[in-house]
Amino acid sequence: MKKFGRKKFLALGIVLAFSICGAVGHLRPKMSPISTFAPVRFPERQLILDAGHGGEDGGAVSVTGVPESNINLAVILRLDQFLGFYGTAPILLRDSDISIYDPGCETLRQKKVSDLHNRVAIIEGTENAFVISVHQNTFSNSAYHGAQVFFRTGAESKALAELTQIVLRQGVDPENGRTPTQIPDSVYLMKHITCPAILVECGFLSNPVEEKKLRSESYQAQLALCLASAWLQSEEIQSGNGVGPVI
Numbered sequence: 001m002k003k004f005g006r007k008k009f010l011a012l013g014i015v016l017a018f019s020i021c022g023a024v025g026h027l028r029p030k031m032s033p034i035s036t037f038a039p040v041r042f043p044e045r046q047l048i049l050d051a052g053h054g055g056e057d058g059g060a061v062s063v064t065g066v067p068e069s070n071i072n073l074a075v076i077l078r079l080d081q082f083l084g085f086y087g088t089a090p091i092l093l094r095d096s097d098i099s100i101y102d103p104g105c106e107t108l109r110q111k112k113v114s115d116l117h118n119r120v121a122i123i124e125g126t127e128n129a130f131v132i133s134v135h136q137n138t139f140s141n142s143a144y145h146g147a148q149v150f151f152r153t154g155a156e157s158k159a160l161a162e163l164t165q166i167v168l169r170q171g172v173d174p175e176n177g178r179t180p181t182q183i184p185d186s187v188y189l190m191k192h193i194t195c196p197a198i199l200v201e202c203g204f205l206s207n208p209v210e211e212k213k214l215r216s217e218s219y220q221a222q223l224a225l226c227l228a229s230a231w232l233q234s235e236e237i238q239s240g241n242g243v244g245p246v247i
């Protein structure tokens with residue numbers, strides 16, 4: 001392009017840019033758009049995502065021999081991705097197949113105890129934390145199936161658990177009649193933290209039909225989408241803009 005031509009091109013660009021700005025400026029009072037992708041929409045709560053187990057501690061094992069830790073991680077990574085699209089930046093207690101124990105631990109028991117202590121320490125060291133923990137269920141009777149949401153004591157935890165259970169029912173399993181239940185004291189992590197938290201048992205690894213779904217990337221993505229949807233809606237409700245569960 002010649003020098004004169006380049007100048008003309010630049011001038012035309014500036015005129016166009018001003019015209020677009022003018023048009024947008026003109027429309028703004030009528031449209032007042034809200035950006036869905038605004039960075040960190042409700043910064044008053046810090047979401048922490050806990051993929052249960054990891055590393056040497058695989059947790060429950062499925063009927064085809066897959067440890068729940070792998071499925072938990074896959075769902076959490078997807079959930080992190082989906083939430084990222086909406087400007088929510090969670091803290092992940094683990095983002096790979098590891099156990100977060102201190103150096104020097106030798107036995108599996110020592111590693112598991114240290115891992116849980118460290119998870120508690122990270123959560124307790126985070127201001128305004130809210131935890132979503134993901135696990136998979138098993139039972140001696142292979143007929144049992146369906147996701148179930150558990151909650152720590154407190155209205156915030158219970159509200160998110162109820163919303164999440166509804167969204168999971170709507171999103172992946174309309175026949176699921178399970179209701180949210182308070183987390184028993186036997187769950188170490190949940191007993192030793194003080195912030196609101198829910199624990200999602202995504203399904204039963206002991207049920208062959210559900211296990212096959214839980215191993216599939218598409219079902220893991222659907223589960224993650226349900227969890228993201230419930231969380232984002234809870235933020236909307238918290239901020240006074242919510243309308244109730246919609247996915």
Ligand SMILES: [Zn+2]
Binds near residue numbers: 053059060068135
């Ligand atoms: Zn588990």
